Amino acid sequence: MRIAHVLQLATSTPIVALERDGALYDVAELERHFGTKLADIRGVSDFHTRVVALRCAGLHALDDRLLSGDRPSSTELHPSTVLWLPPCATDRAAYIQLGPYAHGAERPWYRFGNSRALVGHDAAIPFPALENEPDYELNLAALLGEDLRRASPDDVERAIAGYTVLSDWTARGLEARSLACGLPPSEARDFATQLGPVLVTPDELGPVEVLRTQARVGTASRPCSRIGEWAFSLAESVAYISNHIELRAGDVVGAGRVFGGSAGQPVPYGATVELMIERIGRLSGKPVRGPAPSPWRRG
The missing domain is CATH 3.90.850.10 (Fumarylacetoacetase-like, C-terminal domain)
Structure with a gap:
């Protein structure tokens, strides 16, 4: 699995994304699209919470959908709309x-x-x-x-x-x-x-x-x-x-x-x-x- 941490420029919101074949997909939007239960849990979109504390809970299932070719265009992030963040939580990391x-x-x-x-x-x-x-x-x-x-x-x-x-x-x-x-x-x-x-x-x-x-x-x-x-x-x-x-x-x-x-x-x-x-x-x-x-x- 290939996990990105990006800032949505329009909203100044840091989000977790998945990358496949050079394209980025918003995890929260993927979950809403596929109807998974994690989409509305408070704080789950925080990188440290989702990737570290929850050890990527639910992300493998989303990635499997992407690997199978199920890649909804509505969840794809355009490169011009995001700023790359380091793939960690800098406020939590040594x-x-x-x-x-x-x-x-x-x-x-x-x-x-x-x-x-x-x-x-x-x-x-x-x-x-x-x-x-x-x-x-x-x-x-x-x-x-x-x-x-x-x-x-x-x-x-x-x-x-x-x-x-x-x-x-x-x-x-x-x-x-x-x-x-x-x-x-x-x-x-x-x-x-x-x-x-x-x-x-x-x-x-x-x-x-x-x-x-x-x-x-x-x-x-x-x-x-x-x-x-x-x-x-x-x-x-x-x-x-x-x-x-x-x-x-x-x-x-x-x-x-x-x-x-x-x-x-x-x-x-x-x-x-x-x-x-x-x-x-x-x-x-x-x-x-x-x-x-x-x-x-x-x-």
Whole structure:
């Protein structure tokens, strides 16, 4: 199943949608059309409620109808009428970023990112105003559907509600200056992280380790490694983290940059960057120079 989270521009309402063959279908309208009992339950159209708390209740039945060819045109969303949101609930999620690791690493490492800066597909990404080296990092991301504490890798795999493409946008110049001073690279990364376009459930996706990846900047493309070419699997890394902190249903975990998954040189401002993970989709974004910072210290 392929689940989207979009904002209806006419009503400023965030809704859950299903995607099939490039078309988006409003879940609430599908339920009204097919006469299902979930259509009028209060709060069921909230992404976190429907996808995480209720573990996609009723969505598989709707998706089966779409797969069978029963696709009522009255439920289809026109691309010009929606804005893509990240396929998670940003007000409910912690964002944890893994790796990347050297092959000789003894254990996974992780950092907390800024979940308030999660943005969706096809977005313009405002970089720090003085940054001259915009870059991206291609990741796989997993959305957790269950709480995890001292979990095993098998527990982690059962807890994953779905996978999506992640771009960990990075200000390389600012990152280098921070690291040279012994500071964490927070300012170089926490301004925007991009997710989408859809959340793909494990039953549809199958093993993620074999999935191929690719990055494109403008018209120039570069192949990257397969998802599974890490020192530790995603499940192993999340299990390791769960021994140190409690992970909650709705949290987003970025699996670590794939090899070859960054530009290696500054991405021109205004250039379209497309990041692809096989069978999940293409995430598109465009770096732009952000506004000048406001004074933060008295004269």
